[in-house]
Amino acid sequence: MIVTMTPNPSLDHTVEVDALRRGEVLRALRSHVEPGGKGVNVSRALAAHGRKTTAVLFTGGVEGGRLTDLLDAQGVSVREVRVAGDTRTNLTLAEPDGTVTKLNLPGPGCGETDIEALLGAVRGACGEGTEWVAGCGSLPPRAPADTYARLVRLAHDAGVRVAVDSSDAALEHCLPAGPDLVKPNREELAACAGTAVPTLGAAVRAARLLRDRGARAVLASLGADGAVLVDEHGAVHGEAPVAAALSSVGAGDALLAGFLAAGGTGREALATALAWGAAATGLPGSRMPAPADIDRIDVVIHPAVDADRVLEEGR
Template sequence: MSRLVVVSLNAAVDQTVQVADFRLEAVNRVVSSRDDAGGKGVNVASFLAHVGHEVVLTGLLGDANAALFARHFAAAGITDACVRVPGATRTNLKIIDTLSGAVTDLNYPGLSVGPDALDAVKARLEERASGLEILVLSGSLPRGLPETTYAELTAWGHHRGALVVLDASGAALAAALDAGPDLIKPNRAELEELLGVPLPTAQAVAAAAQRLRARGVGRVVVSMGAEGAVVCDPEGVFLVEPPSVAVVSTVGAGDAMVAGFVHAQGLGMGGEAAARLATGFSLGALGEIGPRLPALARIEALAAQVSVGVLAV
């Protein structure tokens, strides 16, 4: 397995509640509720640990509710190198209507930090720099950190010989593109926001992904929900089409795809094989409540049902 570090600068407590026939402006009765240590980076680290990777996680956690994360890291086998800062890590509330399957998200803004907090994370990274092979940068930035944060960390990772995987959006993603991350994974809406144009078809998505590859991004993966994903890498442009599966929760599905590509990288996979396996990870997350994955055998069985074809652009 690769020596890898995941950076999570804006973690979250993922609170998932199930409500039958959820309605606005009405009293709703909660059927079940659970709190999970989450946020994109934490999810990626958890999924990689689940399939056997030794994962170091660094980033920022609010000291007021860090105990939930510490318990999760210990149970998952994740090495906790996170910096504690004053305040509480944000809560993201996801309401799942058990009748319709509709999902409503309420995401809190998160911590507000200064440059000293980022300096502390960089110091933790320096402690883990020796032999680093893969650096995963995942999630939004907390208030107070500059938009260039991921560009700086991408350059840091490359300077130390690491492959850099970036899953971000908005200004933080835009600022990092010229640093040449080795893999980015926006969804279609995030890519449309980044480029300022609608992308109504898979061919339009692929053409946009190719433009980003031309700017120096190694592999561009664009998730499109039930329509699958477009993968643009040195081996070609692929349309990845998943089988129809029952969706229990969408929490962490995109993060699972990122973890799947990292796992595939560790196995030496590329192109179609990596796309198929990463989609199996995402499909596995859709069948679980909260940010979780099924057993690796189930993930591989789902991956075997994924169709990957060359996309003409």
Template sequence: MILTVTPNPAIDWTVTTDTFAFDAVNVATESTREASGKGINVSVALRRNGVPTRALFPAGGGTGVFMREQLAGMGVDAVVVPSGAEVRTNITLRVPGHAGTKINEPGAPLGEDLAQRLIDAVRVVLSEALAASDGVTTLALCGSLPPGAPEGFHPALVRLGRELGAAVVVDASGEVLSRALAAGPGLVKPNVHELAAETGRELRTVGDVVDAAREVLTRGSGAVLASLGADGMVYVDAGHALHGWARDVRVLNTVGAGDASLAGFLAARDGGAEPAGCLASAILYASSAVGHTTTLFDVDPELRDRITVTDAPDTTRPLSEPAKG
């Protein structure tokens, strides 16, 4: 079972227009609202593809009710910790010819009391899951922290997961990622820009990414899963350095592709796959996701034949989207 924790959940409001102009009235051709936030997105993708999961997050008010009802309608088991505050709204503007423009609210403050109640809730849910499971139970800590969050929030959850015997995954960036690394998570999932920022390196080639990932291993993580956009993904642990990519993928919307890739990786690992199979699954999920206009997607099995994973990466291969630390 995979338990996702989203300390800063959101309602994703996606608005599509045929054209867009500032200082003018723009008419939407489509508008959708979805329960979201990185960990929630991961749980939704897992549930849609038959993988056991629970999504834990704080929420309150009418938007909290909306989140709970939406997830229930999708069959996602939600563990809602009452926050007394409305859930933020993130806006995505889709205009033909553009990948998507986002406007994200910061989220309701996460004070010491609520942070501790989230940690206590994770302990209860994770303990129950571990007691009922004869396989790997994963704790995935996903997304940004809202204002006021204690600096020790992620390290405390990483240590809790390790203490209880769960496989701990962190999908975060900046200082949140740095602090979590010191507690020793089993896997971190930065994108190429987050990896560059974490290591202070300039990443221009696949080899640069592999080297930066190896540096992150020395800082406490057991493995690194790095997403490179159109250049695929790299997975590095003590015994592997893998590069995978897909070809001829239709791209309609890149929002949520990183969450989809993590879901794919965890789904395969939950099923007992080796790292190469997990990486291929991550790319399959991400490639399926970008072909949809919202974050809701089903895996497209026809994409499997377009995915390549190698354990001998071409370290000189240039990145189409280099990153500076």
């Protein structure tokens, strides 16, 4: 059982266009709506693979009801905490060459009482057999910056490992609490470590800085360059080439889901994570991969990190 907490979920509306041309009237080729938010996507990917998961999240307004209906249809158990305002709708414009333009709304604000209720719902969801709690995504307006730090302490008090996938102050505040895993992307890793990440070696050094500040392991997603895992055993790099990338939306969430589903530690978990993340990249919009989408043949785990390898720009 893996519990996810998403303080700022969304409805993700993806519109496919032949090309994005500013200032023009565009005719959509196709459109669809999926449940969104990092933790929500982790739960969706787990459910697609038959793994038991509960998504704890804020919901508000008619959009919140639609979000829970969509999750129910995908086999995701939900514990919702209602808040004032409407669950946000994010817009993704997808072009045939894989270029994605994403517009994310801020979401409804919340206060201390709301956060306490959300954390209480996580506590209630952590029953016998819970392996991980994953706190994922941005915090809604006015949420305390230490929200994920409190989640880490709550999970550890319950004897459960905890992963955090966030950024900015929310990520920085959680590190001293000692999360078992943090999963930044390259930009988030650089910002939190306070250093540029132009190479694999720089990514490993930045990840070690996060470990020095309290994270027990760091799984850093690096786009087309794969991911690095840095823990007490050292650093390892892996990658999974994608023949035809359709959308990067949710790929990092699928990567985290695969890592946790495979136990949340070591090279085997990294290989699974890369396979799930690559599969998500090959799907349109924010679809999460199912077992039929996974192909581990091209996953490569390198026995040593090529520290001088320059990372691709814009990833």
